[in-house]
Amino acid sequence: MNVLLVSPHFPPNYRYFAFALRAQGANVLGVGDVGVWELGDDLRGAMADYVHVPDMYNRRDDLFRAVESLIHRHGDIHRVESHNEHWLEHDALIREKFNIWGQRPADLLRNRRKLGMKDCFRNAGVPVAPAELVTSKKQAVDFAKRVGFPLILKPDVGVGASGAKKVNTIEELEAAIDPIQPDTVIEKFVRGNIVTYDGLTDHDGKIVFETSHKYSAGIMEIVQNRLIFHYYNFREIPEELLGDGRRAVEAFGIRERFFHFEFFELPTGEYYGLEVNVRPPGGFTMDMMNWSADIDLYNTWARIALHGSCELEYERKYHVAHVGRRDEARYRLHHDQIMRDLGVAFVHHPIMPRLWAPVMGDTVYILGDAELSKLEAAMERVEAVV
Incomplete structure (x- = not known):
């Protein structure tokens, strides 16, 4: 089975999709806007072929010619995916031009346009602003x-x-x-906390994995005011949010894809649909979801892409938090103290891509613990300024 990954090198953790596909027996192909020697030995080794298209975002004919060259060398392509909002339209255009299964440009009218999203939320019985x-x-x-x-x-x-x-x-x-x-x-404008419903469906639209996260603030406020930002997952998804999320997945017709729904949680306990992204939640959330339940969603998606389904047994064992820091702030704890003395089950310190920094923070720490109270205390310590 030939699987084409669009921009397989970014974000850096998404190279694990290529590794997982290769491990499952797929013939992994790639097309991207960086040279092949910029991919790294591990990603190059996972792919059977790769074509560099310097400006594939704007020069779509160049992108199509690259795909044609891959088809000429390897035969029909069976799946195309970037898992990246920036490339979703290009993924859909490739599928339509080369008659590949999956989301087409017409589908983007309901899951990328705000007003189309609202129609689907209403069809799911979810209120909207x-x-x-x-x-x-x-x-x-x-x-x-x-x-x-x-x-x-x-x-x-x-x-x-x-x-x-x-x-x-x-x-x-x-x-x-x-x-x-x-x-x-x-x-x-709706006043409320932002919570998410995130997960993965199989080929028939069955939900294989589901979770939910709570944000410390809205993205607009974070970007415009350079707020310190954190978010973490629930080990138990609130019942009403779970029902709204599952109905929304069905209403949007999400098949063989990750999904990321955002909702406003009102003081009344009611949820309003905000938007959907038909790709994994951003930042390091793929890894956070994996760590929360000791699973490998890169591998789970690869098995679904190749075989249509995957039975995944899991328990959300940990609350896992992303805590961002700003370069201009002075903090009470230095790096070594955070890595050594927080008293939670685990701490990771991944390198933050600069593209993500306006929302996610200039520096990030990923914290995990089974007890939410311990995690919240640790988040507070990481965020504490002088």
Whole structure:
């Protein structure tokens, strides 16, 4: 079976998808925007072939020619995947052009566009914040008068805080949409904690793995204010969130894919659907999910890609937290103290890619413990400033 990985080198931990596919017997192919000698010996060794396309994001014909060359040398390609939001549209275009199974461009209308997501959430019985596409200044002002402030303006297609802006008055709104940017969505601001429902489905859409995380703040607030950011998983997913998440997976038709749903948790205990990403949750969350349950989701996905299903027995044994730090802050604990003296079950210190730093932190520590109280105390110590 030929499996094409798009940009297999980034993020760095995603090279484990190539290793897992190779171990399962796949013929692993790659296409990426870095030279083959930049991949590293381990990733090069896991792939049977690789084509370098310097500007494959913008020069799609070059990307298609690269895929054609791989098909000429190895035969039909059976799966294409990047697991990366940046490349999801390109993955879908490759599948459509070469008639490969999986998500196509038409599917992106419901799982990458904010308004399409809201329709699917509603079909799943999950409440959402009122929102509209901005077509005129009058329409936006009428919407504001109808639902009230604050409001969020954001692109219909975008991830996290990308392009998002909060407005609190009519004057701020009118200034923010002068001129109106194409495909701008106006949405009622919802006050609540952000929690997630994350996991993996098999070929038939059966949920093979599921978990949930809680964020310390919203992504927009983190990026705009350079907040210290942490998040951690629940060992037991709240019952209502679990039900909303499972119905959402079905409504979005997620098959043979990782998923990452974000919800607002209201003070009432109700959950509002925020958005979905049909790929693994970002940062080091793939590894955090693995460590939380002593499993290997890279291998689980590879088995599903090759065989359609995989029975995975697991127990979420640990709460695992990501704790980010900012370069400009002065902290009470230095690195050696964190690695040696936190008193939790384990601590990891992966290298943070600079691309992730605005959201995830300039430096990161991954902490794990079976007891949430111990983990929260450790997070507080890591974040404590002078």
